[in-house]
Amino acid sequence: MIRAGIIGGTGYTGGELLRILSKHPEVEVVAVTSRREKGRKIHEVHPHLKGFYEIEFIEPDIDRLSECDVVFTAVPHGEAMRYVPELYESGLKVVDLSADYRLRKDKYEEAYGKTHEAYIEAVYGLTELHREEIAKARLVANPGCYPTGAILAAAPLAELELIERVIFDSKSGISGAGVSPTEFTHYPNLHEAIVPYKITDHRHYYEMEQELGRFQEDVRISFTPQVFPGSRGILTNAHIFLKGELEQDELEKIYRKFYDCSYFIRFQKAVRLSYVRGSNFADISINRGADRAVVVSAIDNLVKGASGQAVQNMNVMFGLDEWAGLDFPPLFP
Amino acid sequence: MIRAGIIGGTGYTGGELLRILSKHPEVEVVAVTSRREKGRKIHEVHPHLKGFYEIEFIEPDIDRLSECDVVFTAVPHGEAMRYVPELYESGLKVVDLSADYRLRKDKYEEAYGKTHEAYIEAVYGLTELHREEIAKARLVANPGCYPTGAILAAAPLAELELIERVIFDSKSGISGAGVSPTEFTHYPNLHEAIVPYKITDHRHYYEMEQELGRFQEDVRISFTPQVFPGSRGILTNAHIFLKGELEQDELEKIYRKFYDCSYFIRFQKAVRLSYVRGSNFADISINRGADRAVVVSAIDNLVKGASGQAVQNMNVMFGLDEWAGLDFPPLFP
Amino acid sequence: MIRAGIIGGTGYTGGELLRILSKHPEVEVVAVTSRREKGRKIHEVHPHLKGFYEIEFIEPDIDRLSECDVVFTAVPHGEAMRYVPELYESGLKVVDLSADYRLRKDKYEEAYGKTHEAYIEAVYGLTELHREEIAKARLVANPGCYPTGAILAAAPLAELELIERVIFDSKSGISGAGVSPTEFTHYPNLHEAIVPYKITDHRHYYEMEQELGRFQEDVRISFTPQVFPGSRGILTNAHIFLKGELEQDELEKIYRKFYDCSYFIRFQKAVRLSYVRGSNFADISINRGADRAVVVSAIDNLVKGASGQAVQNMNVMFGLDEWAGLDFPPLFP
Amino acid sequence: MIRAGIIGGTGYTGGELLRILSKHPEVEVVAVTSRREKGRKIHEVHPHLKGFYEIEFIEPDIDRLSECDVVFTAVPHGEAMRYVPELYESGLKVVDLSADYRLRKDKYEEAYGKTHEAYIEAVYGLTELHREEIAKARLVANPGCYPTGAILAAAPLAELELIERVIFDSKSGISGAGVSPTEFTHYPNLHEAIVPYKITDHRHYYEMEQELGRFQEDVRISFTPQVFPGSRGILTNAHIFLKGELEQDELEKIYRKFYDCSYFIRFQKAVRLSYVRGSNFADISINRGADRAVVVSAIDNLVKGASGQAVQNMNVMFGLDEWAGLDFPPLFP
Structure with missing residues (x-):
């Protein structure tokens, strides 16, 4: 089993990662962080997931996350760059759902009008366009x-x-x-x-x-x-x-x-x-x-536009079927 | 023309009073207060009313309101009682849209578990039930x-x-x-x-x-x-x-x-x-x-449940047709 | 008072004409037609208008409509052209809310791929663009x-x-x-x-x-x-x-x-x-x-996009203020 | 694998059965009927299920359904009773999603004011209340x-x-x-x-x-x-x-x-x-x-209130875990 961590598990994309990964056949979520909610059970913040997780939110602590094989960063733009470099250096794989690593350095600085202080080259994780690079990547920037x-x-x-x-x-x-x-x-x-x-x-x-x-x-x-x-x-x-x-x-x-x-x-x-x-x-x-x-x-927008595509990228990074844990049908009507 | 003032004109009930009174044949709105928005034009806060008012929001100032014939208080519960007694004493008519004067003193204190520090007896303004008392009232408590x-x-x-x-x-x-x-x-x-x-x-x-x-x-x-x-x-x-x-x-x-x-x-x-x-x-x-x-x-809820009924009560208080300025048809579909 | 008729009064644009005209200071609705609903009161079809009209739906009958000063045709495309020519010839003014007279003959035939069998030249009733022609028109084609x-x-x-x-x-x-x-x-x-x-x-x-x-x-x-x-x-x-x-x-x-x-x-x-x-x-x-x-x-879409603009055009056709009966504020929120 | 059939597969409950059963680990859907849509692929009627089924809608034909282990009837009230008795006699298991078999005969006739012409005793499939009887049943009436x-x-x-x-x-x-x-x-x-x-x-x-x-x-x-x-x-x-x-x-x-x-x-x-x-x-x-x-x-309403509970009942009837194929998390927000 792939051991997964999530930094920032209380928002919608964090909740969606938890929803999807709860049934992923090859993944176990071992750590979910939240400064504000540390010590609370997952379902106290995400009542829809009652019955699916027993773990509690923890402080975002790189040491405890370093036991993971992959970490998803689901924190706001600007905040991810506080975690990503250290995670990256620790050797595990990272899928960043923020905007911090999506743009090449020059384009980032044009768009944001400031220097990127913690730049690392990432693969842009639009899976259908970059499968081969994603398969070899350790840092994937999940698209907007x-x-x-x-x-x-x-x-x-x-x-x-x-x-x-x-x-x-x-x-x-x-x-x-x-x-x-x-x-x-x-x-x-x-x-x-x-x-x-x-x-x-x-x-x-x-x-x-x-x-x-x-x-x-x-x-x-x-x-x-x-x-x-x-x-x-x-x-x-x-x-x-x-x-x-x-x-x-x-x-x-x-x-x-x-x-x-x-x-x-x-x-x-x-x-x-x-x-x-x-x-x-x-x-x-x-x-x-x-x-x-x-x-x-x-x-x-929360699945292919965020957390689902993040899992799709993780699948590719770990050599799994691209659709592992993601091959469920849509909810209509 | 009846000169009307509104204390608390930036919320939904304040905006609805402004909408209704803009076409009332017997009323002119002469003062609308807002601590936060004072100095701004009505339509800067209520863009849907662009073209209907030229006045600006003013500080809630009893002196300036005392030129009114009637004042509507459209502020949160607990806040109305800061204005109503003084308005009442100044001799003008008041329609209070908050909950502060709806209950008899004993019932209020049961419901809120505290003493009502600024109690005045008001008529409960469910117009259909209390027309005759409303016609004679100087303070009407508009129902929830x-x-x-x-x-x-x-x-x-x-x-x-x-x-x-x-x-x-x-x-x-x-x-x-x-x-x-x-x-x-x-x-x-x-x-x-x-x-x-x-x-x-x-x-x-x-x-x-x-x-x-x-x-x-x-x-x-x-x-x-x-x-x-x-x-x-x-x-x-x-x-x-x-x-x-x-x-x-x-x-x-x-x-x-x-x-x-x-x-x-x-x-x-x-x-x-x-x-x-x-x-x-x-x-x-x-x-x-x-x-x-x-x-x-x-x-x-914003008309018969709040601002419309407030105007209906005002009509009765001033001896106008109960439906004056209120006889417009609903918006369907 | 301008005597107005409506051909096709049961749809949304018909209902909206009735809503608007109920408070128009210069207009009285004297005839509303509906094949299906003839004999029923207006509010039996439009319950929101209960209390605003006493008349009943009648058969679409040009004779009875000829007592009108203006007729609004609010019937589906293709059907209006069955009424408009005869109304037009009878000398009264017509505002057609269908698509039948909006396009010049050649453009109509290009768009619909067939001959227009009942063509009359109309003024395109986008009031802001064609005020002067509308003022002189007897047939105005209300825009889509x-x-x-x-x-x-x-x-x-x-x-x-x-x-x-x-x-x-x-x-x-x-x-x-x-x-x-x-x-x-x-x-x-x-x-x-x-x-x-x-x-x-x-x-x-x-x-x-x-x-x-x-x-x-x-x-x-x-x-x-x-x-x-x-x-x-x-x-x-x-x-x-x-x-x-x-x-x-x-x-x-x-x-x-x-x-x-x-x-x-x-x-x-x-x-x-x-x-x-x-x-x-x-x-x-x-x-x-x-x-x-x-x-x-x-x-x-039902007011400026249909019935309101139709009334605006009628106002211009009859030399009234363009906003007569239409100067009510929007409903927010 | 349990071979499942669905009579009436074009409605919302039929579509929802198809959605759920597409990922059920123990079930294969082998027949789905629709008079109107026979010959068309599933996804031509349910585009959200594109990629999940290759079969086509067939005529409702008891012979072809008799190869099933279980049949779900997802047709309107009054219509199910045309199929259920024959299916029941053929020895397979039936979960009826209509109202036809939910009430005891006397109560049915009180409710509908007419004789039930095709009555069979069924177990009321509110799973939490009737697990033991459902486990032994061949006909389960899925609740409203x-x-x-x-x-x-x-x-x-x-x-x-x-x-x-x-x-x-x-x-x-x-x-x-x-x-x-x-x-x-x-x-x-x-x-x-x-x-x-x-x-x-x-x-x-x-x-x-x-x-x-x-x-x-x-x-x-x-x-x-x-x-x-x-x-x-x-x-x-x-x-x-x-x-x-x-x-x-x-x-x-x-x-x-x-x-x-x-x-x-x-x-x-x-x-x-x-x-x-x-x-x-x-x-x-x-x-x-x-x-x-x-x-x-x-x-x-379409899952626990209809198709999900139907599958839950099927699970119990076949001795599977009650939650087999149903243990997916809700979709929030």
Whole structure:
């Protein structure tokens, strides 16, 4: 059994890691940390998991975590870099769910306007794009939720340098905003609403630019995120203006080839968030219009957009089946 | 024109007073207070009201409010009693939307387990029950949202002392919890949920007991509140076990007689929150079963359950038509 | 008093016309038709309007409608053209809420792939764009809900021929789908979802092309509609790629000038559907990014997107204040 | 491997059986029927299950089903009785998810006002109450969703004959209304709503009366169902008026003893539908008030309230662990 630890186990991504790993056939969670909740049982913080864990939250203590084979860091951006270097040096494997190691150093410093004080080179953990490097990596930077949905929708065309311009108009469930109440998550502010935010300057843009730019240097990307009244899910409309003529069936061929052997990519005539809810699938539909192609992707932001993909990456890092412990069906309706 | 002031104009009930009074034919809002927002325009805090007010928030200052003919206090429980006595003494009329003056002194002290340090006798402002006293009152205590829905559903039978036992199972939109984000109002905690709270000990119980007890001394009341995924509305199921035999048509006759000439009471075959949304109506349906009668009432918690009824009371206090400025239709669907 | 008739009074737009006109100071609704519901009182079909109307639904009968000064046709596309020509010939004024008269004949036939058998030239009733023609018109074609939100967001830039390309990504409440249950409106299919449909080929595209094309012949438009979990509202992200350099403040100046004296256009730092809900306002925010401007518009699809704008047009046709009967505030939260 | 068949595989309970059984370690689904969809792949009707099944829907044909070890009938009430007798006679085991075999013959005929033409004695499949009989049964009648939540909340007190009166006020997600669009499931009719229906005469009452009456003959039950804006979940408030004095801790002791060894019953300080969503758990909280105890239960109506419990019953019938294939955690948030 792989011994897993989680730094920051009280948030939504921590809870989701616990949910998924509770049934993973090859993993045992041996340590979960929380400064605030240390000494409490898992189910006192995550009542839905009552009956699944007997352990208690502990202080984030590298010594106690060093008995792990893998550690997931599920703490806020900026905080992960306090743990990752030491964990990395101690020789175990790390999957970081924060934004701290997703960008190359130069891009990070452009995006954040400051020096990265604890930089280590990581592999960007969009599994479908980087399987081989992930298999050899000791530090995987798990992608952002929006970039996961966006990059998956455009990568096959970027690889062939066919994109003139792409506009990602993305809609997320509010769980992406985390477990702490804010004006943003206040029920009446989201009720019967669809709320764009950081309309032209969300930092997830840089991940999209970095990853799609690997394929196609001149790719032009625009991105607007928004939240919709729901807890889970990200639906992304990728409005893609193409270089050259490409019919519907050619587009489909390109996508199917690119994602050949990718267990978690499914093509649907029409995607629905409820078709992927609770699962690690990324569903994709391709819609060729007269002016552009609209590729729509649907993921569960907490699974494929966070904790599920983290486990998928762990599977690859340890040579397991990519879908080990993740091959459960979505929850519809 | 009646000159109106609002103490505490930044919350949902304050915003709703501003919405309603903006079109009231006999009222001009001349002062709105907010410690935190003083100096800002109304629409900077309530963007939906852009174009409706030119005034700014001011400090809560009794001197400046004393030019008003009526003041609405829309501040939290416990805070209203800091303003009401002085306002009252200055001779103007007061409608208090807090819980501070709803209960008789003895009942208040039972409910809150402490002495009421600033007690004044007020008229309980459930307009349909106390019109005549309200017309003569200078201080009206506007009812709680749950008690409004509950008392309206049971009063006609209590008046005839026909209730053996009544269980109020009430469901409220979350706007009743106010404008400040909390765990309770955090979107993922209410999504696809129905959340009972203070299941056997909500303080609104005391208002129900006081008001129904005026009619029928031995009335036995049970009450459980809960929130449902929505912003506005309170639906109350009053499960009423009756003394004696009463058929459907007799029940209907009793209710129609009791609410004769009550503009805002409407009888519906089936009530829906969307049939009253945004309006001051209280819709009622009567359902006689083999074992009990279930009277279902529907109100908008921010209108008939708060600011609308406050204006209704003001209308009565000033001798206007009860429905002046309130006779707008609900927003369906 | 203006005597108004409504053909097709049982749907959401019919109900909304009845809601709005019930308080219009210059209008009396004298006839409402419904084949299916004839003989029933208004409130038997629209229980929320109980107390507001005493009339009954009648057969759609041109003779009885000819006593009206204005008739609103609120029937499905394709059906309006059965009534409009005869109404038009009888000399009264007509506001058609269907799609039958919105497009010029040639564009209609391109969009629908068939001959328009009952064509009459109408004025396109986006009031802010065509006030002067509407004032003289006898037949006004009320715009589609999506085009209203989209065109308002882009017209000021189109007028100056500054648009290189615009992508409208629009999200609508489900009330736009009408009062009849379908797979599309089935609750579990929309719960926690955001559902794109007619992703590249919605017919509302043609209205956008016609109206923005009046200003700027070479405008390139893309449009994708979707529904979100809510009843009312359309939020439109207009991703506008500009010709030439234009800073935030220049953009704002252009928009403010274009909409000078337009009562129903409000500029907000951030728009929210709840800031316009139930009202005829169209709120707009302008967001200049490095690559593009994103203009976001918010309307209530049943008010500014349908029945409210129909009344606004009627006001203009009869020389009333544009906002007569429409100057009520939105319902927030 | 147990060979399972499903009659009626296109509805929500059919889909949920397919979801659960896809990962059941001891079961293979070999036949799924649908008159309308025969010849189509499972995922063409249930796109969320893409990748999980290769079989096609077949005609409901007893011959082809007779190769099964167990058949689940997931067809509407009244239709199951067309299949069950023949299946039963063919010697295989049957779990019927309809209402056709839940009530004893006399009670059925009282409830439905007609003769049961195809009556067979079945075991009522509320697993926690009838494990031993289920283990020996060949026909198990799977309980209704509301009765599951209600009976679990009251059975421990009924067993001790401690109930003077119980009022079940239950709130269900709309998926219980099935996959076909109706006025009831029309999104705008449920948005921001809580809709009571069959307020005093829902047929599920008879199941509650039959099962609680087994324990306590004189139990007095009242029941009102309603739907809330959500897809899944039933929350039941059991307002229980007790015979005799019973403190909180005594109540807790009674419940814990009654449900000792029941894997799927969990006690929570406060139940939430999101703590059981997607799982077979029934969470219970006990709240002793001055006047009554309120026992609140939360289940997923499609899992513990339908297909999950059906699999739980199958497990017991075949001597498997009760939780085989069902021990997955809930989906929160």
